Amino acid sequence: MRLTPWDERSLGLRTAELVEFSAESAAAAAALMTQVQAWMVEHRIDYSFGRIDARDPHLKQVYQDHGYQFIETSLRMSRTRTAEWPRTPAVKLVSRPPTPEDMQALAWIAVNDFHHGRFLEDPCLESEACRTRTVNWLRDLESAGQLRAMLLGHSVVGFAADTTDPESKTADLILYGVSSDYPMLAMPLWIDALNRLNEDGARRYQAIVSAANTGVMNLYSRLGFQVASTYYGFRKLHAATLS
Numbered sequence: 001m002r003l004t005p006w007d008e009r010s011l012g013l014r015t016a017e018l019v020e021f022s023a024e025s026a027a028a029a030a031a032l033m034t035q036v037q038a039w040m041v042e043h044r045i046d047y048s049f050g051r052i053d054a055r056d057p058h059l060k061q062v063y064q065d066h067g068y069q070f071i072e073t074s075l076r077m078s079r080t081r082t083a084e085w086p087r088t089p090a091v092k093l094v095s096r097p098p099t100p101e102d103m104q105a106l107a108w109i110a111v112n113d114f115h116h117g118r119f120l121e122d123p124c125l126e127s128e129a130c131r132t133r134t135v136n137w138l139r140d141l142e143s144a145g146q147l148r149a150m151l152l153g154h155s156v157v158g159f160a161a162d163t164t165d166p167e168s169k170t171a172d173l174i175l176y177g178v179s180s181d182y183p184m185l186a187m188p189l190w191i192d193a194l195n196r197l198n199e200d201g202a203r204r205y206q207a208i209v210s211a212a213n214t215g216v217m218n219l220y221s222r223l224g225f226q227v228a229s230t231y232y233g234f235r236k237l238h239a240a241t242l243s
Contacts, residue, residue: 001039001048006140010133011047011125013239016040018050026058033062046239049118051231060232068234072121073211077225081203083195086222088188091152095160095192098142098149105156106149110134113180116210118233137175146174148196150189157182160193164202171197173207186219194223 007015018036023029040048051074052059064070098106111131114120119130141147141161150158158178164171176193178186194205206228209216 001036003043006136007119007133010136011119011129013046014044016043016045016048018048021050021052021059022056023059026061029058029062030065033066037066040238047235047237049233049235051118051233054230054232063234066236068236070232071235072118072233074118074208074231074233075211075217075227076206076208076229076231077220078204078206078228079223079225081198081205082224083198085191085194086187088191089184091185091188093157093185093188093192094151095148095196096151097145098147098159102149102156103139103142106138106159107135109158109177109179110138113177116213118235121210121212122235124237141175148193150192152182152185157185158189160189162193162197164197164200169201169203171202171205173205176207187222190219190223
């Protein structure tokens, strides 16, 4: 478990994530969850969340038995390095670390064009708070040096945030997005970012995508990605005023 103050900052709730939850049996899972719930009480958690392997039935049962509700399904998409991509419109995108002006444009995209993810798909949360959380996430990625603005001419059309593990050379596509004003540039944007990862030595790419985000799922399919894992996302409202 871990506290997630970056989520608390936006949602106004004391939040915690079950980063990894696994057990060899239903009894072991139940015992572990009892410890988890004691930790939640100790840290006065309002809202806890986590993802589990969709193939594990006893984990699903123990989450439900302890008051967690199913919120979303997400897929880990993966493929090995390649330089052979689908043909795209002949456009020249510029990738750069975002300027303050770029960040304003990226915040607009985050607020208006992002509708999927474990918080955005949770009906109990205020949509405005969830959009603020996406904007703050972008700012945190920019502070970490992981975010690049994508421009066509002088117009900011999207962004790419990623990181590559130096040992495995696996690139995690943390958060990619394109403005709804430029939907035809989604494929060129992804390909431009993936080619940059190739230049940085990536041998494999992977991304976590909401199963409800069919447009992006189809895009990854066209890029040759395959589903590597399926996860169920659960959450629990702990505070009596929220339940």
